[in-house]
Amino acid sequence: MRAIVTIRFKEGVLDPEAVAIGRALRGLGFEEVRAVARRKVIELELDGEDREGACRRVQAMCEQLLANPVIESYAIEIPD
């Protein structure tokens, strides 16, 4: 089974790397760049067939390791 986790910064949290990317792009002449935001996507290949159980387990993975719940939010997708 496959699970796709998307992690992004919570609203209002400054992402210094995104700010730096925006500045670098404008410095290279891409002056049309107004704002930059980043997300991380982690694809997990999982043993087992229980979609609901997998969703709960992946949520625990996010809380324990994949995301920093203080500054990041995450979304879990389990495609068919």
Added chain:
Amino acid sequence: MRAIVTIRFKEGVLDPEAVAIGRALRGLGFEEVRAVARRKVIELELDGEDREGACRRVQAMCEQLLANPVIESYAIEIPD
């Protein structure tokens, strides 16, 4: 206008961070994790309304800064 760039490692390129995430998850008791892959997603907010021009410009941004074309591939999406 918004452009979404998805960057991933090319087929066959080892991603040591993904390997480490898989190992850490299994070490935490998530033994069902078989494989882990990562993608980076960069959202750009751009001035202007020319979708085709924007696509060409974002391609240049990928080649010059956002992706490492030796080991990474990228996809550009310009949603309506």
